[in-house]
Amino acid sequence: MKKIEAIIQPHKLEEVKEALIGIGVEGLTISEVRGHGRQKGHTETYRGAEYTVDLLPKVKIEIFVPDSRAEEIVRVLSTAASSGKIGDGKIFVSSIEEAVRIRNGDRGESAL
């Protein structure tokens, strides 16, 4: 089993969601997060005084999938989330040891 974590631009969420559903992804978890990458935000002025917006709003998607599907999902997700500009985000994939369906105690890939 794999966990795919993607940090994307909030306005790309709808496109990504549709693309994932389109290839049969069954479940996903989304959270609103803030952060920065290499650019470290940008500077604005408010009433003449400068301030930095260094933690920008992003959306984090978490998907848990069988090993066999991970590569395809990462590819589709990456295409859907891309605009080609700085700040598009990143995708991380990691291995998962165990999964449990709370309702009936199913374990492993059948719990996904």
Add this chain to the structure above:
Amino acid sequence: MKAKLQIERLRHQLLGKALLRGSIMLVVAAGIMVVLLTPCIAQESKPDPAGIATGDKTTVVDAGGNAFVITEPTDKTAPDYAQKKKDFDEFQAQAAKEPLTVKLADAVGHIRVATNFAWTLNTGYLVLFMQAGFALLTCGLVRKKNAAHLMMLNFAAYVFAFIAYYAVGYAFQFGAVAVNAAPSNLGGTPTLNHFLVGSGLWGFLGGKGFFMAGPAYDAGSNVLALFEVVFMETAGYIIVGSICERISFWSFLLCELFVGAILYPVFGCWVWGGGWLSQLGNTMGLGHGYVDFAGSTVVHAIGGFCAMALSVVLGPRLGKFGPDGRPRAFPAHNLVYVVIGTFILLFGWMGFNPGSTLGATDLRISVVAINTNLAAIAGSATAMLFWYWKFGKPDITMACNGMLAGLVAITAPCAFVAPGSAFIIGILAGLVVCLGVLFNDNVTKIDDPCGAISVHGFCGVLGAICLGLFADGTYGAGWNGVGATSYLGQAGRGVTGLFYGDTKQFLMQMMGAAICATWAFGATFIVFKAVNGVKSMRVSKEVEQEGLDVPEFGLLAYPEDAIHATES
């Protein structure tokens, strides 16, 4: 250690409460004393609480302001005595021949006053609604963690300043209004006729109508009281814009009692209560005396410079200026509130300025309304474009400040200038407010979270000066008792500015505005520097960092944020 801290905090709280209680008692005691003493002074006119005797044939005038009733001339040495006596005799003969006409005139006079009551009360209600606009504006401009505190300050400002004005403020300001500045549109309020300090053309403090009782328990006086108390409230809430996010509640209540009882009414008496500044045209030949139609200085500069003094006493918010002295931004937490609040203020200003005629029978109200709007849009456009040019993007909060700046600056001259001049005044105000905000942030280092000092203080002074420049003489003949028959050699000429040939009016305006700023800043600074010396008016550093909502009132404006708020 913790117990010791708690004891210390408790001691401070008690001291604050004692100060507050002491000053409330002082105001009440002063009021009661004066109420008891007032009947000792001979009273010639009777108040009319039922409103059945206000408005008769004596209040009937034609469109040009000429009275229907011709009174008997008393000064036999006057050069025009013979003519006046002849007019009087003719009127008497005519009245004897047509008694029904005279009776009808009584009804017309009553309706005239009734029309003006309706106008003045309703415009007063509009001004009252500005309170809601200001609360939204200032709340939107501060940080989320202080939003509830900010709303409570605005709310308590109305309540406590009203109490002070009810007890003594109204009497100080208008207790002698009938002496030199009787509001004839409202029936003249003849019972408010005694100066507590000064007399005749040199009045310094009104002396009748404490607790709005006795001579002030009168229908006409109560219209005036309702309209004027909401003006005082405007000065009262302006200060919130500068002192928020760090002032403790008890000391804020002291500020409001001070504004409502002393600071506002004293200057108000000098200009609108028939006091000495308004009479300098009669006494020193300075134009029409000091003229401020709806309160650029009487209301706004008083609030603005009081705010400035308080901000100096309190010091800037934690972290507002970096170690290198550079100003830091604390961005507004809700721009939607800021814009809606500004629009409500613009709407309320349609009562503030046109209502200041105290009567719909004064048809200049339409010019006043248009002038007010023109200055507002010119101020806002200027601020937007200035910021666009200087910083690359127009700042929404500065666009709103620009509109208010235009409104504040047109408030004094609104009745005396042409629409074109109103537009120019708006542009000037838009520039002054932008430069003022940058000046306070970068030069004086006085922290002004909502721009109250620049909007109300600097642009208030600008408004009074602009009156002295742009007044075109078409309105205000006989203003403050000057030039009733002719002015600058022209019959019917009113208040005139420098550009239209009256240098003295301009000098008078400069002087009056300077006196206003000095009084508001000076009196506030002395009183509250002393209070601050007894006990700090600021909340503790920890409270300021956490946000004032919970420590001061036990509630957050946005309780959904509770987890984050307690963590930070």
